[in-house]
Amino acid sequence: MAYALLRPFLFSLDPERAHEITLSILDKAHKARSLGLLYDQPVLPVECMGLQFSNPVGLAAGLDKNGDYIDALAELGFGFIEVGTVTPKPQHGNEKPRMFRIKQANAIINRMGFNNLGVDHLIHNIQNCxxxxxIGINIGKNAVTPVENAADDYVYCLERVYPHASYITINISSPNTKNLRDLQSGTALTQLLDTIVNKHQQLATSYGFYVPLVLKVAPDLEEAQVDFIAQQLLDFEIDGLIATNTTLSRIGVEDLPYGNETGGLSGRPIIHSSTQILAQFAERLGDQVALIGVGGIDKADGAVRKIKAGATLVQLYSGLVYSGPSLVRHCVDAIGDYYQLQEEL
Known part of the structure; x- marks a missing residue:
């Protein structure tokens, strides 16, 4: 009800400004929770990557890049929260405006460019929440770092965040950092994973505990690329895969206002492509790699589609903008109903 009243005001603002105001309002509501503005925790326990989740519906990376609002966002009922993408050094990201609503399609185009305050700021916030x-921590490379030196940035972030993360996501699929997606292919991916996994093993030994490692991929993959990435995941024993990031496709928005802005498209138009990629990975990986489904979930049945395609967990972002925070509970309830039906069959 509160979000339904706020939405017309928020949608009258620039999308990035509305994002900032929404988080500020949520934070204030969290700090005054006696007003009853926030949500109960929906419970649907699930195990994934050796971790116990209170429910399978999480927050995708990108909404809280710096971990400034973890406690407030947790009040919305998420079963887990992924923060970032974070880079070694602070960076401003791309020039504004860099976020665009496509209301007719329940979609967003963004070209944010990993704007964040740096990994140390993020760690400070996690330590104090x-x-x-x-809490998943999504790591990337700085825009000024040449792609051939990307491993240095990922290793730096990996070392810093390891003791503070429930799992760590390697983001090589954002379309908004030049040449980043080149890391999804061929020897570039093999060399990157080899470097990261070696460091990961050293950290696990040094700290005496294991933090799962996850890869996040794009929806714009050919089947041969899916084959290659799936084999790399198995060869390097990566724990999880997030499918998918935003798309460069403009199918479904090409004739709409802002539909041809550059950047990554998210929201309802990518439900089919992101779920198709998820299913392709599920077919190749079986239960050897945990799958997290994200992309296009703005209704509860979208979450169920991801589970049917092979996901154990799902994540929300753009759908929250259009459907509001009640989407979290609706998705948990729908997944629970689906599980119950499967048990009865």
Whole structure:
């Protein structure tokens, strides 16, 4: 109800400004939770990557890049929260405006460019938050770092975040950092994973505990690329895969206002392509790699589609903008109903 009243005001603002105001309002509501503005935790326990989740519906990376609002966002009922993408050094990202609503399609185009305050700021926030659930940390490279030196940035972030993360996501699929997606292919991916996995093993030994490693991929993959990435995941024993990031496709928005802005498209138009990629990976990986489905979920049945395609967990972002925070509970309930039906069959 509160979001339904706020939405017309928020949609009258620049999308990035509305994003900032929404998080500020949420933070204030969290700090005054006696007003009853926030949500109960929906419970649907699930195990994934050796971790226990209170429910399978999480927050995707990008909404809280710096971990400034973890406790407030947790009040919306998420089963886990992924923060970032974070880079070694702070960076401003791309020039504004860099986020565009396509209201007719429940979609967003963004070209943010990993704007964040740096990995140390993120770690400080995680150390000072009260949230007891699983926190994924999504890591990337700085825009000024040449792609051939990308491994240096990922290793730096990996070393810094390792003791503070429930799992760590390697983001090589954002379309908004030049040449980043080149890391999804051929020897570039093999060399990157080899470097990261070696460092990961050293960290696990040094700290005496294991933090799962996850790869996030794009929806714009050919089947041969899916084959290659799937084999790399198996060869390097990567724990999880997030399918998918935003798309460069403009199918479904090409004739709409802002539909041809550059950047990554998210929201309802990518539900089919992102779920198709998820299913292709599920077919190749079986239960050897945990799958997290994200992309286009703005209704509860979208979450169920991801589970049917092979995901154990799902994540939300753009759908929250259009459907509001009640989407979290609706998705948890729908997944629970689906599981119950499967048990009865």
């Amino acid at each position: 009260q949230y007891q659930g699983n």
